[in-house]
Amino acid sequence: MVLxxxxxxxxxxxxxxxxxxxxxxxxxxxxxxxxxxxxxxxxEALTGVAAAKPRFVGAANYFRLFSDGRFWxxxxxxxxxxxxxxxxxxxxxxxxxxxxxxxxxxxxxxxGAAILLPNAAPEVVAGFMWxxxxxxxxxxxxxxxxxxxxxxxxxxxxxxxxFMVTMVNTWRGIGTAMILLTAGLSAVxxxxxxxxxxxxxxxxxxxxxITLPLMAPTIFLYMLISTVSTIxxxxxxxxLTRGGPGNRTEVISVxxxxxxxxxxxxxxxxxxxxxxxxxxxxxxITYVRSLKVNV
Amino acid sequence: MAGxxxxxxxxxxxxxxxxxxxxxxxxxxxFVWMVxxxxxxxxxxxxxxxxxxxxxxxxxxxxxxxGVRWFANSLFTVLSATIIVVIISxxxxxxLSRSRAxxxxxFLYAILLIRVxxxxxxxxxxxxxxxTANNGMGSLLRPFVGDNYRSVMQVFGFIDGYxxxxxxxxxxxxxxxxxxxxxxxxxVPKDYEEAAILDGATLVQRIRRVLIPLALPGLxxxxxxxxxxxxxxFLLPLILLSSPELQTLPIGLFRAFLRVNEIDYGLLxxxxxxxxxxxxxxxxxxxxxxxxxxxxxVKG
Numbered sequence: 001m002v003l004x005x006x007x008x009x010x011x012x013x014x015x016x017x018x019x020x021x022x023x024x025x026x027x028x029x030x031x032x033x034x035x036x037x038x039x040x041x042x043x044e045a046l047t048g049v050a051a052a053k054p055r056f057v058g059a060a061n062y063f064r065l066f067s068d069g070r071f072w073x074x075x076x077x078x079x080x081x082x083x084x085x086x087x088x089x090x091x092x093x094x095x096x097x098x099x100x101x102x103x104x105x106x107x108x109x110x111x112g113a114a115i116l117l118p119n120a121a122p123e124v125v126a127g128f129m130w131x132x133x134x135x136x137x138x139x140x141x142x143x144x145x146x147x148x149x150x151x152x153x154x155x156x157x158x159x160x161x162x163f164m165v166t167m168v169n170t171w172r173g174i175g176t177a178m179i180l181l182t183a184g185l186s187a188v189x190x191x192x193x194x195x196x197x198x199x200x201x202x203x204x205x206x207x208x209x210i211t212l213p214l215m216a217p218t219i220f221l222y223m224l225i226s227t228v229s230t231i232x233x234x235x236x237x238x239x240l241t242r243g244g245p246g247n248r249t250e251v252i253s254v255x256x257x258x259x260x261x262x263x264x265x266x267x268x269x270x271x272x273x274x275x276x277x278x279x280x281x282x283x284x285i286t287y288v289r290s291l292k293v294n295v
Numbered sequence: 296m297a298g299x300x301x302x303x304x305x306x307x308x309x310x311x312x313x314x315x316x317x318x319x320x321x322x323x324x325x326f327v328w329m330v331x332x333x334x335x336x337x338x339x340x341x342x343x344x345x346x347x348x349x350x351x352x353x354x355x356x357x358x359x360x361x362g363v364r365w366f367a368n369s370l371f372t373v374l375s376a377t378i379i380v381v382i383i384s385x386x387x388x389x390x391l392s393r394s395r396a397x398x399x400x401x402f403l404y405a406i407l408l409i410r411v412x413x414x415x416x417x418x419x420x421x422x423x424x425x426x427t428a429n430n431g432m433g434s435l436l437r438p439f440v441g442d443n444y445r446s447v448m449q450v451f452g453f454i455d456g457y458x459x460x461x462x463x464x465x466x467x468x469x470x471x472x473x474x475x476x477x478x479x480x481x482x483v484p485k486d487y488e489e490a491a492i493l494d495g496a497t498l499v500q501r502i503r504r505v506l507i508p509l510a511l512p513g514l515x516x517x518x519x520x521x522x523x524x525x526x527x528x529f530l531l532p533l534i535l536l537s538s539p540e541l542q543t544l545p546i547g548l549f550r551a552f553l554r555v556n557e558i559d560y561g562l563l564x565x566x567x568x569x570x571x572x573x574x575x576x577x578x579x580x581x582x583x584x585x586x587x588x589x590x591x592x593v594k595g
Contacts (some may be wrong), residue, residue: 021387129325232413235529284411
């Protein structure tokens with residue numbers, strides 16, 4: 001009985017310690033998420049009649065959203081952007097770098113640092129630096145390199161805008177992928193490789209039959225995380241293309257921003273936001289479940 | 296590499312070098328342009344060797360363009376947010392690690408899920424909440440400050456004020472920091488605290504004398520990750536700040552770039568370089584924590 005009272009007091013203390021974290025999270029993340037759902041059912045706006053007297057409009061914003069070609073375009077652009085950079089680009093180049101760095105090469109720490117450097121660059125800096133690489137027609141750095149190699153050049157950001165923002169986002173994430181996959185590679189016990197070698201397996205077989213299957217859980221978690229964080233990329237795309245030319249690089253976060261803060265349609269923008277929230281939540285729940293959080 | 300013929304092994308090593316060199320050039324080239332352009336007396340949009348080396352762009356940034364102000368604003372808001380996060384997540388992470396109450400598991404799931412919500416999606420409701428809070432703060436302070444109302448609100452306001460940006464930046468980084476601290480305290484044996492309890496130490500004494508010294512490495516990791524992502528954040532200052540006096544580095548860089556008819560690439564490159572340096576320093580320290588935080592955090 002005495003112990004029970006002690007326990008209770010202890011748990012109360014723990015809750016008190018958690019309170020300073022709980023309050024801002026509740027007010028500034030959970031409440032806004034719920035508020036977004038409410039806003040999406042009103043015609044709230046920053047300017048005009050609706051700004052003074054917002055009305056409840058039910059599902060009207062969602063009907064409009066699902067018949068809006070620009071919204072579907074942004075979903076498609078986001079899909080290409082995420083699959084191209086988080087799932088394919090960063091993963092493949094990160095994996096290749098991790099495997100190459102496992103061999104005994106001179107200057108491996110220099111290579112490692114070089115590949116990691118883009119991870120440190122703030123989103124706006126990344127966008128700005130790549131303008132130099134890609135914008136300006138034959139003046140762009142990439143065009144000059146192509147010309148020097150005797151290859152054709154184009155106006156990169158106008159001809160292949162989506163491919164280019166996907167490539168820039170790939171550039172930003174190779175380092176993280178490399179570090180995490182290096183950790184995964186070192187976790188495969190060397191005895192397994194020894195045994196395979198005794199059985200006469202060649203490097204390719206060892207890679208496909210041992211390395212990949214044993215790393216599958218790491219790879220899966222990595223992809224979930226990078227997918228979720230790529231959906232919320234805003235600054236890099238906004239600084240590099242602002243969603244253009246036309247809407248060709250308008251990822252969902254730029255779409256929401258444009259609807260809410262350029263067109264000032266808060267209610268309508270919130271409907272787009274709710275869709276983005278739901279997609280991220282589904283991915284997040286998958287992530288939490290597969291992590292088998294040991295709490 | 297016994298078993299693999301020597302010649303093949305050599306070929307693989309060669310391939311590894313080629314791959315690493317190509318990927319490294321891809322990763323470094325934009326930085327090379329930025330640094331060279333920031334020192335070039337005749338900086339251009341494309342990569343070139345400087346006509347002559349000059350520090351004029353940096354001097355112009357700090358002397359004419361309010362660079363000192365932008366840097367100070369960024370540093371002040373981000374460091375304040377980091378300090379708040381370190382304190383709150385240290386306490387909360389300890390509670391999450393030691394508690395056995397029913398709310399522990401739902402709370403841990405909740406912070407992982409909060410972490411995946413895209414910040415653009417929360418922006419509009421967040422803005423409305425801050426607007427309400429700002430009006431409340433305004434009517435609270437107005438009777439006391441009189442003529443200084445505008446400058447006081449630039450500090451304590453929630454919209455276009457330091458306080459609002461700091462609070463929102465801090466909240467955004469809390470989930471990851473809480474998770475880092477929870478995992479960290481899971482690895483700290485309970486013996487020390489129990490010994491302190493037996494000696495009759497109160498909760499506050501235990502925190503000050505026992506837990507803070509033990510938690511320093513964890514707090515460093517949480518602080519570094521908070522600093523890095525708050526430093527790189529562009530969306531929140533873009534929405535929350537409008538006064539030129541409150542401008543931070545990312546917004547200064549972005550707005551300077553929008554002056555289309557008079558783009559000064561040397562100056563832009565200098566701003567970007569100055570903005571990049573603290574991020575690189577923080578990242579080089581944070582690098583060793585990257586793998587441990589992976590399991591719980593979403594890279595930002």
